[in-house]
Amino acid sequence: MSNVILTTVGTSLLFNARRDNLLQDSDILAYIKQDPVKASAETNSLTRVLHKGDEIVLLHSDTEEGARAAELLEQYWQQQGVPCSRVRIPGLAYEAQGFVDYGLKNFVRTLAGEIRKAAKAQKDVIINATGGFKAEISYATVLGLVFKVPVCYIHDQFKEIVTLPPTPISWDNSLFVWYRDFFDWLSEGEGGVRPKAEVEPRMAPLPEEAQVLLETFELDGKPYMGLSPLGDAYLEAFQTEFEQAQSVPVYFSPKAQATWDSLEPAAQERYQKLLQRLRLPNRAANSELKSGGGDALGYPKGHVDERLFYAERDGRLYVFALTRHGPEYERMCREGFSWRDHKPEDFTPWEG
Secondary structure (H helix, E strand, O other): OOEEEEEEOOOHHHHHHHHOOOOOHHHHHHHHHHOHHHHOHHHHHHHHHOOOOOEEEEEEOOOHHHHHHHHHHHHHHHHOOOOEEEEEOOOOOOOHHHHHHHHHHHHHHHHHHHHHHHHHOOOEEEEEOOOOOHHHHHHHHHHHHHHOOOEEEEOOOOOOEEEEOOOOOOOOOHHHHHOHHHHHHHHOOHHHEEEHHHHHHHHOOOOHHHHOOEEEEEEOOEEEEEEOHHHHHHHHHHHHHHHHHOOOOEEEOHHHHHHHHHOOHHHHHHHHHHHHHHOOHHHHHHOEOOOOOEOOEEEOOOOOOEEEEEEEEOOEEEEEEEEEOOHHHHHHHHHOEOHHHOOHHHOEEOOO
């Protein structure tokens, strides 16, 4: 499988060229061709990780120098027969407040979008985080960790390529699972922010782990709140994981199907959200084997109204019952559900 190498771009190419009194584009392109390792941080790293069939996407700042450096690098790699394109990140510039409030958030969203695009094209991703602002490199590394893609960069001291492999450590997406309505509401605001006075009452019930993902911004002299760049990174990763998880097949028992058919549309919508969350890979951590035993797990843990009982077989989720917290739920906990009382062919696909 070929790779898409997502490369952050700085201005080392222009700095190095000026040092050698090279100002014209044609001279700079010849300079790169003569010694790509010496010419720039980007070509230095790319020559070490690029393989036949790979393509390069250059992510550059919202500055004239950043755009020019990326354009020259694009031309060079295209001349070498390597598919290469560039993406400008709005707001990623030298103005401090705009860089934090706007530029970094756009960088995170753009990088996450490119990772998703490559995945849909069934291509592997490598993040080459050698060039650009220091903060870009930091957040590119975070994206690599949460999206489980390798990140490489040139080590300043040893001048060797260093690759951080996809982390085997999973991250807890439960904040976005159980407070998704809040995060959806927040992101639907213009620019992904809302007035602070509107956000504070809604965020009050959220645990501290969720609140630390939010930041206060000043727009037109007024306080607004939205996700921090780190919060954006985690949300982008969660949304990707959520989309991929919806392909997991769900089947209803006759009892579960009858309950579903009897529900009002608003109630069906609530259970639909519950079933979508059930499909996420962390379902086992949010499930519990109730005292009645049997083969079914209760989902979810915690104090929520909508509940269900399910079992997993061969990558499929079989839902035995939909219920609500209360006497019926307690009875089902005592009695449990067993495969011996059901046949797999009795379950029908849920079209949710």
